[in-house]
Amino acid sequence: MKVKLLLILFFIQINYGLGQSFDVLIRNGKILDGTGNPWYLGDIGIKDGDILEIGDLASRSAQKTIDAKDQIVCPGFIDVHAHVEGSLENRPTADNFIHDGVTTVVTGNCGGSRIDLEQYFNDLRKEGISINMASLIGHNTIRRTIMGNEDREPTAEELDNMEKLVARAMEQGAVGMSTGLIYLPGTFAKSNEIVSLAKVAHSFGGVYASHIRNEDERVFAAIREAADIGAESGIPVEISHFKITGKPNWGRTGEMIDLVNAYRHRGVDVTVDQYPYTASSTSLDVLLPDWALEGTDEEVINRIQDPMTRKKIQKEMIQLLKKSGFKNYSYAFVAFCPWDSTINGMNLHDVNIKQGGKGKAASETETILDLAVKRRRVQMVYHKMNESDVETLMQLPYAMIASDAGIPAINVGSPHPRAYGTNARVLGRYVREHQTLTWEDAIRKMTSLPARKFNLSHRGILMPGFAADVVIFDPTTVGDLATFEQPHAYSTGINYVLVNGTLVVDEGTHTGTRPGQIITGPGLKNQ
Numbered sequence: 001m002k003v004k005l006l007l008i009l010f011f012i013q014i015n016y017g018l019g020q021s022f023d024v025l026i027r028n029g030k031i032l033d034g035t036g037n038p039w040y041l042g043d044i045g046i047k048d049g050d051i052l053e054i055g056d057l058a059s060r061s062a063q064k065t066i067d068a069k070d071q072i073v074c075p076g077f078i079d080v081h082a083h084v085e086g087s088l089e090n091r092p093t094a095d096n097f098i099h100d101g102v103t104t105v106v107t108g109n110c111g112g113s114r115i116d117l118e119q120y121f122n123d124l125r126k127e128g129i130s131i132n133m134a135s136l137i138g139h140n141t142i143r144r145t146i147m148g149n150e151d152r153e154p155t156a157e158e159l160d161n162m163e164k165l166v167a168r169a170m171e172q173g174a175v176g177m178s179t180g181l182i183y184l185p186g187t188f189a190k191s192n193e194i195v196s197l198a199k200v201a202h203s204f205g206g207v208y209a210s211h212i213r214n215e216d217e218r219v220f221a222a223i224r225e226a227a228d229i230g231a232e233s234g235i236p237v238e239i240s241h242f243k244i245t246g247k248p249n250w251g252r253t254g255e256m257i258d259l260v261n262a263y264r265h266r267g268v269d270v271t272v273d274q275y276p277y278t279a280s281s282t283s284l285d286v287l288l289p290d291w292a293l294e295g296t297d298e299e300v301i302n303r304i305q306d307p308m309t310r311k312k313i314q315k316e317m318i319q320l321l322k323k324s325g326f327k328n329y330s331y332a333f334v335a336f337c338p339w340d341s342t343i344n345g346m347n348l349h350d351v352n353i354k355q356g357g358k359g360k361a362a363s364e365t366e367t368i369l370d371l372a373v374k375r376r377r378v379q380m381v382y383h384k385m386n387e388s389d390v391e392t393l394m395q396l397p398y399a400m401i402a403s404d405a406g407i408p409a410i411n412v413g414s415p416h417p418r419a420y421g422t423n424a425r426v427l428g429r430y431v432r433e434h435q436t437l438t439w440e441d442a443i444r445k446m447t448s449l450p451a452r453k454f455n456l457s458h459r460g461i462l463m464p465g466f467a468a469d470v471v472i473f474d475p476t477t478v479g480d481l482a483t484f485e486q487p488h489a490y491s492t493g494i495n496y497v498l499v500n501g502t503l504v505v506d507e508g509t510h511t512g513t514r515p516g517q518i519i520t521g522p523g524l525k526n527q
Helices: 003-018 117-127 139-147 156-170 189-203 219-234 253-265 296-304 305-323 348-354 361-372 388-394 418-433 441-447 447-455
Strands: 022-031 042-045 048-056 060-069 071-077 077-079 103-105 132-135 176-180 205-211 236-237 270-274 280-283 334-336 379-383 399-401 471-472 494-500 502-506
Touching: 003 494, 022 048, 022 071, 022 471, 071 441, 103 441, 103 494, 117 132, 139 156, 139 189, 139 388, 156 189, 156 418, 176 189, 189 205, 189 219, 205 219, 219 236, 219 253, 219 270, 253 270, 253 388, 270 388, 270 447, 296 305, 296 361, 305 361, 334 348, 348 361, 388 399, 388 418, 399 418, 399 441, 399 447, 418 441
Parallel strands: 022 060, 077 103, 103 132, 176 205, 205 236, 236 270, 270 399
Antiparallel strands: 022 042, 042 048, 071 471, 280 379, 334 379, 471 494, 494 502
């Protein structure tokens, strides 16, 4: 009996101990495990997509060995605010994210998602993707499915149907629900409607991610609304791309922080995410008043073309412009115009002059409405934030780093550089150069913090048993190269990226492999 026991122990040692070969062995790296703890020197052994061992593995062998001497080894970055529906299907290698160290994205933000997540997930699995992806269910998508773009409260039957759609999405694997309360038709929804839907998402273990109703001087009321929804429904709250816009509001981030902290002290789980830039990016339509956009495209076109209504729209646009502290629209740049690439990268002031306008606010509103009336979704970049505010919010212990980006077609248009450089910019500019964050804290904000908040189990930390999503970067060179003038540029210094144990970036080059997985939420039916 004793001999048999010794033989069993011997074979266990051979199979799982000193004799076992790894698929990938990372040697000599400065390991930042994602928890915020200080780095330490060590090796990481990877087998069958997971981290098998961490420690001194000098005597061990592997099919692929990476020497990470003088480099930082950390978990793959998790971007909880992405918009890849519509682009991941067409560009499944997700080069912009991968070269920025992102191994997992959460899409379906700002209220917009696929309505049938099961079908969407199956399509992506069949295609194969280079990154992991999870999805929220979008409130705007649900409301539009049931009610269209109507400015009214739902009937009891309509609300019940929306609740059923949320429940279905959660059972299909959504990790939560999102709202985009500056976009149609979410802008017409009252808080009680959102609370009802949030309760459903919460019952399946989901989170509530919100593009809040306002980000100018009204941001404080918008923060309260988001936090109150969390308090009433019990759902954890994530405030998306946390910021304050408009010159008169710069420097008021302390008030925002005090407000969030007050809710957190009450026990409301409110966290935020942020991109490291002083410009945002969204559609041209946000320059128009909400009422002008209600209904179908045909109804919107009729309003814009009606002379009296057009004047009313322009008057409100100029009022909003002045309120933001700007004299004209030179802060607003065209990222992508579907029918006129010659204006991509130009601000609306210059576009107006190019087209024979006077370069004054009133004349510029004519240009804006002439673009909007085509209903072909012009994408914009808006320079409305302050650098000091960005750094202040970045230091919040509950602030994550997120891009708010999709997967742009290379060299098409002038997209926001955040699509290419968000994480590398934080590491190069705000850690190495400005020392706004430590290496440890920056990595935590990109890894374990988002993994915990969005229930992405076995990810975000380097430890045995966790998925082998790993980034290896040079701390002396890591940085963003994408700019507003030249946005199509991959980050530098990120030399290796592994997704589920497979090398997707090897010595700075995308390997073309597609080992990404669909990550589903705790409510997945029959999981």
